Amino acid sequence: MKKAVEQSVDRPAKAFSSEVATGSRRENASKQESGAPFRSHRNEKGPRAADRIRASASELFYREGIRAVGVDEVVERAGVTKPSLYRSFASKDELAAAYMRDYDLDFWEKFENPGGKSYSDPREHVLAYIRVLSTRAVREGYRGCGLSNATVEYPARDNPARQVAEAHKKVLRKRLRELASSMGARHPAVLGDALLLLIEGIYSTGQQSEDGPAQSALAVAKLLIDASVPKP
Template identity: 55%
Template sequence: MTQPSTPKAAKPKPAKDAPREPKAAERILTTAGELFYREGTRAIGVDEIVSRAGATKPTLYRAFPSKDHLIAAYLEGQGEGFWTYFEAAAGKHPGDPKAQILAFFDELGERATRPGYRGCALTNAAVEYPAADHPGRLVSVEHKQGLRERLRQMTKAMDARKPKKLADALLLLIEGVYVSSQLFGPDGPAAAAKGAAQALIEAHTRPEPE
């Protein structure tokens, strides 16, 4: 009776190279991520997360020690995602830090006008949790320090007169895009970011008038 080809597969049959269906803990993390980003981490309770993820609270708490740690894991993922697209933009112009940064601003401006855009999850989390020891805030602060460092490295590579100042100014523009997009929507000041970045880079690298 057990034919080789059963019409209805009794076992899900992992099939090795087939895309395994995500485990409960993964579903929880991705579902939480979507909800956290859209509504903010304080606005979403664990009950809603597990119910939407098709899981249960004990499963959540077996995978994450607390909601705060789930938030931290979500932010880690966001940070990795940031670096992926930051370095992708930089990769378009090897050896040309000016063009690399401008490519990033291009990408940023494009993202900031997409529907549902709500800025940088890590920045938002730092606003939501002012307490210095919150696990989520720690992830955010570390990430932003890394970004500051990366920008400095690039402004040094372009021989800016004051690379640290230029990097910080660019960082201000980036963070400004993040929050002002939430305030103003698609027609906000974010569209001015790339031009401003260009002008600042220009001002810092233009040959000094004798």
């Protein structure tokens, strides 16, 4: 239960293995000692069932919401059958948690390298992320942050997906405080929180309309930073 949470969420992650955290029911990381690619059984064409299910779930859960999507739809889109899902995931809730972990990994890639570039200056780093984010957020069909959305869908604290989301947000908060500190902010905690509140505001309003306040987000971010960091 708790193990799952700590699986991929507790590190801002400098480098990522393309192999996502499994977090599945089957705990057999054993038998990995053989060197070869371990393609194991079954047909060579395409990823195995569990991976196809993860991908299918990620897309559907993000676009339509977790509660709105049934497991039948997930497996149909994945081109597999329901028992395959339940062989790899203990329940729909656990599948949702896996989706959260995948989302988390994806997030950090986008956050640490906004627009595919890396930044040494923390101010430019944050502004680049917000620029990219707010551009996405004003486009039609934008659905905000999958992690924040899951928190809305599942108010119960012990929900596995929610736990992953909560852990993620905690790390993000710490990371933003870190960046605010690097900028030389007078009160790094306040600037970090300000940026987090701003980012969550973009997530939220971005899915409420295409023509929303996310348009002003970059200007607001600059305002916040410049008001918080003493001039050189």
